[in-house]
Amino acid sequence: MSDAQLPPAGLPGLQCPIPRSEYPQVTLAHGGGGRLTHALIERMFLAAFRNPALEPLHDGAVLEVPAGRLALSTDSYVVSPLFFPGGDIGSLAVHGTVNDLAMCGAQPLALTAGFVLEEGLPMDDLWRIVRSMARAAKDAGVNIVTGDTKVVDRGKGDGVFINTTGIGIVPEGVHIAPARARPGDRVLLSGRIADHGVAILSVREGLSFETTIESDSAALNGLVGALLGALGERVHVLRDPTRGGMASAVNEIAASAKVGLRLEERAIPLAEQVRGACEILGLDPLYVANEGKCLAIVAPGAAEQALALLRAHPLGREAALIGEVVADHPGRVMMRSRVGGTRIVDMLSGEQLPRIC
């Protein structure tokens, strides 16, 4: 989405609140805990994230919570480059952690943001990232309630690393865990795979295609909320296939639940252009990261309804039934290929795509 498409209300302005004439770049003193740190926090972070819990600027935020199950998830984001088609490190840091909470069955309650800035980072870039975080958080319906900023010397970081940690409430009747996959369960996927990893790699490798391949980075809490609201505990497992891709996610589930998984290659949505890019890059799309997709493993009788619910959501229009859970070959994932043979889908070993998230 271009900046021109930004909804105007409630979002911070395009103009960096710390003008170039004042500080064109982040300096070590911005992390020293004195005046400059305070100015950065107030003029940039508070301006972008403004909400009642953040206002007191204390050592932490205090929130009222109901009794029950609280999900807690953390992720550090080190993606390179910082800006890529379909997103940037800021939106990714919000989406990724909101999604991790959603994969626990939780609706997000609040996020924290911890920045490690490299001396020399252009202040305009930081503002673009912070603004993108604010927009992503607003779209996902969650506030960034407390944060932290550190600055490291030039050459000891890489522009910016962001940690987001989120808390969320798991509604009653929702019981999501990888270990809950049971023989007979159906495996659904919310859409096309490999867009995120290929978008990042294309930029890094300087590849260009007829149309730009965009990251699928998106917050899945709405999609997951719709699924859980209707199906409750008939949803057994949720997983977002990020680093390591779909292959790693299904292997983790198979290992955790001590069940087998059988997948149909032809059922797995994959854009033709992304398939082509994977061939050029020498990648198997099953191992490429996604940032706006989820796997859902549901009770056998709930599959049809789950598929309809996913497809009714803007982020699940291309959702598909891609396989089932079996009692055979526990811990292993088998896939029937397009040409008919069956192969083991193994967990990724060794290096494939560093700094994809």
Add this chain to the structure above:
Amino acid sequence: MSDAQLPPAGLPGLQCPIPRSEYPQVTLAHGGGGRLTHALIERMFLAAFRNPALEPLHDGAVLEVPAGRLALSTDSYVVSPLFFPGGDIGSLAVHGTVNDLAMCGAQPLALTAGFVLEEGLPMDDLWRIVRSMARAAKDAGVNIVTGDTKVVDRGKGDGVFINTTGIGIVPEGVHIAPARARPGDRVLLSGRIADHGVAILSVREGLSFETTIESDSAALNGLVGALLGALGERVHVLRDPTRGGMASAVNEIAASAKVGLRLEERAIPLAEQVRGACEILGLDPLYVANEGKCLAIVAPGAAEQALALLRAHPLGREAALIGEVVADHPGRVMMRSRVGGTRIVDMLSGEQLPRIC
């Protein structure tokens, strides 16, 4: 504390669980999300932090919480060097976030840990750090329940950065906020200032003294718990004077509560050796970071009892009454010096001590 003094029970062993013959250093593949990432998580992080919430190794942890006020705090640690007298980045990352929760009046419930590792970090160093985190968490009575590991290319990080985020419960009847400082309130300090910053700087600058100056890095939740348990809402403000030192902390409180603070320099505990080191390093100890001290602002009638409670705790033996809150000069901190004059204690401006935490 040397490794020999480690209590043996419940703590991970000295030996790095990933032997040098296998992987002497962290590689990019350890962050790729595949087999090596899983091996690192299971053999190192799970081995060190083992607890029931962490076991499922899902995208997040799920915890039962009572209804009430939840404190949430985040901090990224980028201290350089990674190991210093009195601690390391691992123990600091636990103490710092436990303390931020304590300064909200909360008892810690759980921590998250997010690692950004630089390719080439010796595996033995990582184990030493992880082990130190495990010990610090155990000592503070809190579990590390979920985490994340990323690896960045050589030259794009600095060994290891750690984010810890914590949640804690604020007991009923506890109301801590910088804005609650009121004229007449007493200002207490739990012990000697400037040890942490001077310990780090001494190592960086290659200074040596008769005895080694050690960081005061420690978890204050026990000390704060004792204070709040006895005095409840008569404790108005708690603050750990970390980055920016005591001067920044008292200025933040004065600004937030729109009150004045009047301090007595002679009452502020400071080790003779640390004072000397500050002179050599050209530092004002009031601006130097602490990692195991807290300021407590209490109702006038509670000061004596508060002081006795602090002094009864091993981490507060040298606690002192250092000043009071006044209605005059709101937003300003004045200090009566040892020689009798009065000066403004301003907020630190510009760079002083980068990467102290």
